Amino acid sequence: xxxxxxxxxxxxxxxxxxxxxxxxxxxSYGTLNRFIDNRVIxxxxxxxxxxxQNVMMLLERDLRYALIRPVRDGFGDKEAALIxxxxxxxxxxxxxxxxxxxxxxxxxNIQRLQRVAWRFNDGQLSRITWRVLDRDQDSTEYERIxxxxxxxxxxxxxxxxxxxxxxVQSEWTDSEKMPEGIEFLVTLGSGRQYRRxxxxxxxx
Numbered sequence: 001x002x003x004x005x006x007x008x009x010x011x012x013x014x015x016x017x018x019x020x021x022x023x024x025x026x027x028s029y030g031t032l033n034r035f036i037d038n039r040v041i042x043x044x045x046x047x048x049x050x051x052x053q054n055v056m057m058l059l060e061r062d063l064r065y066a067l068i069r070p071v072r073d074g075f076g077d078k079e080a081a082l083i084x085x086x087x088x089x090x091x092x093x094x095x096x097x098x099x100x101x102x103x104x105x106x107x108x109n110i111q112r113l114q115r116v117a118w119r120f121n122d123g124q125l126s127r128i129t130w131r132v133l134d135r136d137q138d139s140t141e142y143e144r145i146x147x148x149x150x151x152x153x154x155x156x157x158x159x160x161x162x163x164x165x166x167x168v169q170s171e172w173t174d175s176e177k178m179p180e181g182i183e184f185l186v187t188l189g190s191g192r193q194y195r196r197x198x199x200x201x202x203x204x
Contacts, residue, residue, distance in 0.1 A: 052186065052194055055146045058127065059184070060198050062100045062116050068178055069099040071115060072134035082178055084155070085171035091128070091141075093121030095155050096172070096182070099133065119143075120153040123189070149189040156183040158197070 066082065073079045084096040097117040103110070115135070117128040125147040130139055157172040159179040172179055183197045 048188065048192075051147060055125065056184070056196050056198075058146070059118065061102065062098075062118075062127075063182060063198050063200050065100045065102045065111070066178060066200055067099045067101050067113070068176075069101075069113065069133075070175070071099060074135050074137040074139065080175035082172060083175075084157070085173060091117065091119060094119045094128075095153065098178075117141075120150065123150050124148050125150055125153055125186075147186075150186060151189050151191070152185075152187040154185040154187075156185075157181075158183065 068081045070081050071079050079097075082096060082098040095118045097115065099113060100116045101111040101113050103112075113133055115130045115133050119126045119128055124145050127144045127146055129142045129144075131142075132139055157169045157179040158166060158181040159169060159172070159174070159177075161167050166180065168183070169179075178200050181197050181199045183195065186194045186196075188194075
């Protein structure tokens with residue numbers, strides 16, 4: 001009766017097999033690592049977009065209920081319904097300030113007048129509110145930081161000039177009316193830019 005001879009792998013065969021396995025493992029690791037990196041980048045972008053969308057929704061809500069309602073500042077001087085611009089007496093980095101009348105769900109949607117400001121300072125975009133419209137010098141402002149790690153925020157105002165032509169302005173100085181829309185250009189620290197044009201219901 002013939003017995004089959006059984007033999008194991010030679011050292012050379014094992015070294016070849018280990019080499020092939022190492023090459024396959026290295027390729028697989030590189031592919032998996034790139035997949036994980038891409039997934040992290042996609043998740044970061046999604047979170048970035050989500051935060052921007054939430055901020056724009058809040059800004060859009062503020063502007064939707066904007067009113068042509070002047071107020072008194074801390075010195076008792078008249079302050080226009082909407083003010084912006086570097087020559088005006090605004091807080092550091094303040095982009096614009098206006099009066100908004102948002103429905104209060106806790107009070108059967110009764111509108112509550114509120115002075116609102118949006119500020120870009122030290123890479124942060126914040127929303128500022130005051131509990132009183134006609135403020136005094138001791139009125140407390142309430143700041144809510146909404147976005148961080150921004151490199152620039154630029155706003156533009158869409159409105160009709162004296163010839164009834166719609167044009168874009170870098171500042172809004174008309175105290176008697178509101179613009180048709182306000183455009184926001186947000187530049188993140190990564191360099192990516194997002195642009196949004198918001199319409200005002202109080203535009204002429």
